[in-house]
Amino acid sequence: xxxxxxxxxxxxxxxxxxxxxxxxxxxxxxxxxxxxxxxxxxxxxxxxxxxxxxxxxxxxxxxxxxxxxxxxxxxxxxxxxxxxxxxxxxxxxxxxxxxxxxxxxxxxxxxxxxxxxxxxxxxxxxxxxxxxxxxxxxxxxxxxxxxxxxxxxxxxxxxxxxxxxxxxxxxxxxxxxxxxxxxxxxxxxxxxxxxxxxxxxxxxxxxxxxxxxxxxxxxxxxxxxxxxxxxxxxxxxxxxxxxxxxxxxxxxxxxxxxxxxxxxxxxxxxxxxxxxxxxxxxxxxxxxxxxxxxxxxxxxxxxxxxxxxxxxxxxxxxxxx
Amino acid sequence: xxxxxxxxxxxxxxxxxxxxxxxxxxxxxxxxxxxxxxxxxxxxxxxxxxxxxxxxxxxxxxxxxxxxxxxxxxxxxxxxxxxxxxxxxxxxxxxxxxxxxxxxxxxxxxxxxxxxxxxxxxxxxxxxxxxxxxxxxxxxxxxxxxxxxxxxxxxxxxxxxxxxxxxxxxxxxxxxxxxxxxxxxxxxxxxxxxxxxxxxxxxxxxxxxxxxxxxxxxxxxxxxxxxxxxxxxxxxxxxxxxxxxxxxxx
Numbered sequence: 001x002x003x004x005x006x007x008x009x010x011x012x013x014x015x016x017x018x019x020x021x022x023x024x025x026x027x028x029x030x031x032x033x034x035x036x037x038x039x040x041x042x043x044x045x046x047x048x049x050x051x052x053x054x055x056x057x058x059x060x061x062x063x064x065x066x067x068x069x070x071x072x073x074x075x076x077x078x079x080x081x082x083x084x085x086x087x088x089x090x091x092x093x094x095x096x097x098x099x100x101x102x103x104x105x106x107x108x109x110x111x112x113x114x115x116x117x118x119x120x121x122x123x124x125x126x127x128x129x130x131x132x133x134x135x136x137x138x139x140x141x142x143x144x145x146x147x148x149x150x151x152x153x154x155x156x157x158x159x160x161x162x163x164x165x166x167x168x169x170x171x172x173x174x175x176x177x178x179x180x181x182x183x184x185x186x187x188x189x190x191x192x193x194x195x196x197x198x199x200x201x202x203x204x205x206x207x208x209x210x211x212x213x214x215x216x217x218x219x220x221x222x223x224x225x226x227x228x229x230x231x232x233x234x235x236x237x238x239x240x241x242x243x244x245x246x247x248x249x250x251x252x253x254x255x256x257x258x259x260x261x262x263x264x265x266x267x268x269x270x271x272x273x274x275x276x277x278x279x280x281x282x283x284x285x286x287x288x289x290x291x292x293x294x295x296x297x298x299x300x301x302x303x304x305x306x307x308x309x310x311x312x313x314x315x316x317x318x319x320x321x
Numbered sequence: 322x323x324x325x326x327x328x329x330x331x332x333x334x335x336x337x338x339x340x341x342x343x344x345x346x347x348x349x350x351x352x353x354x355x356x357x358x359x360x361x362x363x364x365x366x367x368x369x370x371x372x373x374x375x376x377x378x379x380x381x382x383x384x385x386x387x388x389x390x391x392x393x394x395x396x397x398x399x400x401x402x403x404x405x406x407x408x409x410x411x412x413x414x415x416x417x418x419x420x421x422x423x424x425x426x427x428x429x430x431x432x433x434x435x436x437x438x439x440x441x442x443x444x445x446x447x448x449x450x451x452x453x454x455x456x457x458x459x460x461x462x463x464x465x466x467x468x469x470x471x472x473x474x475x476x477x478x479x480x481x482x483x484x485x486x487x488x489x490x491x492x493x494x495x496x497x498x499x500x501x502x503x504x505x506x507x508x509x510x511x512x513x514x515x516x517x518x519x520x521x522x523x524x525x526x527x528x529x530x531x532x533x534x535x536x537x538x539x540x541x542x543x544x545x546x547x548x549x550x551x552x553x554x555x556x557x558x559x560x561x562x563x564x565x566x567x568x569x570x571x
Contacts, residue, residue, distance in 0.1 A: 056525055065493060071343070182446060184484055185446055
């Protein structure tokens with residue numbers, strides 16, 4: 001068979017395949033596509049033949065395009081289901097966090113050590129904290145948590161709950177994503193953001209002890225702190241998975257390790273975004289409500305206990321996936 | 322041939338599960354830069370529109386509701402504009418579509434949601450180092466890391482592409498312009514037996530001959546004097562006839 005007979009014999013099949021793919025691209029396909037796989041394999045075969053017999057750029061290029069278009073239809077990823085998402089949150093996610101306990105502690109300590117140093121430093125020498133917060137930072141801390149009048153609704157001057165909720169999404173979830181993305185630079189970006197947040201939050205806490213009303217501050221942060229801090233640490237795990245792929249690829253080469261690291265870090269990105277979004281909901285609609293501090297501490301403590309129990313025990317009965 | 326010639330084009334050959342090889346044409350940093358600029362303009366325009374709308378909402382309701390919505394849309398546009406468009410059916414943001422590009426897996430298949438998330442969240446790292454404008458406090462991401470990674474990898478992958486295992490390719494593979502011959506030539510068997518590469522060179526020459534001037538065609542076929550035994554128009558016609566013979570008999 002020469003090129004011309006090859007083309008004449010098979011052209012109707014290619015046209016049919018192309019029409020079928022056009023139809024499948026539409027929002028609501030109208031044609032019967034049951035023989036699409038068969039046609040696809042047949043066109044694959046034609047391309048292989050045409051390449052082997054060197055039928056020229058024109059023909060091979062045309063078949064190449066048909067095969068690529070067909071492949072996209074034949075091999076598309078299955079959509080995620082609600083059941084899958086529930087299973088992820090109830091079983092897989094806590095399992096994965098337990099599996100990465102080493103990275104969990106690396107990230108927790110990267111945040112906690114600078115936090116504690118700065119917080120405690122305020123009792124002895126306030127100048128570190130002052131230089132970190134700066135004049136504007138100290139003013140805004142005093143405005144928010146100052147001793148003036150504890151009965152005033154915290155949100156009266158800082159906008160509606162909804163606005164603050166949006167602000168926390170915009171700011172805090174973004175920080176999570178940055179912590180994750182910084183991981184690809186050998187983990188340096190991740191550790192940097194964790195330490196930076198530790199320093200900044202530690203300085204804020206230290207300054208509140210020094211100059212503001214601690215009760216106002218701690219009753220405000222009690223409710224959402226568990227979700228927000230653990231969410232941040234989990235974003236740190238995601239970043240460190242990428243970082244370790246670059247620094248310590250093990251038996252893989254670096255590019256394969258990076259792909260594997262990317263895949264394995266995804267659950268942590270989703271989990272971190274989920275926890276931080278929950279934190280934003282609580283921070284926006286609960287933390288600033290005029291409720292007795294004792295209730296806020298109880299609720300905050302309950303959230304911490306719940307979250308720790310979740311990560312320690314959830315999904316234990318299921319086999320690791 | 323023991324030592325094949327180094328490749329000059331940006332085609333990448335991929336073997337599919339069906340056992341057939343396809344060719345993907347990689348998109349270089351420049352055209353991706355254009356696509357990025359278009360997306361940047363679109364994102365800016367959306368943000369401006371959204372801001373104006375919500376400003377009006379705030380003005381009417383005298384509440385900070387509008388500010389909240391603005392922050393929320395800012396967040397979603399900056400983090401999910403690329404993710405959602407690249408995960409979508411077209412596999413490309415409007416900017417990429419305008420440049421006829423799309424994002425694919427190395428097999429040519431559409432990317433998954435996870436891959437879209439990884440490749441676009443990594444933009445933050447790819448955008449380094451940032452250029453600080455002194456005084457104004459403005460920070461402009463230079464995408465220096467992305468460019469460096471693109472130039473160092475065979476398939477023009479930035480860091481996000483490397484981590485997500487994705488490629489940016491031209492939506493349609495490059496088709497050399499061909500002009501079908503009006504008059505059918507008499508087939509002529511080549512005087513010596515040719516290798517597969519030589520045969521395809523003759524056929525490709527003939528496919529593309531219509532796009533060149535007569536002088537250029539003759540100039541090229543003059544190199545084949547050892548095959549045709551003639552120069553000038555005679556030689557060129559002989560090459561075309563041989564190509565015709567190869568088409569009919571191979």
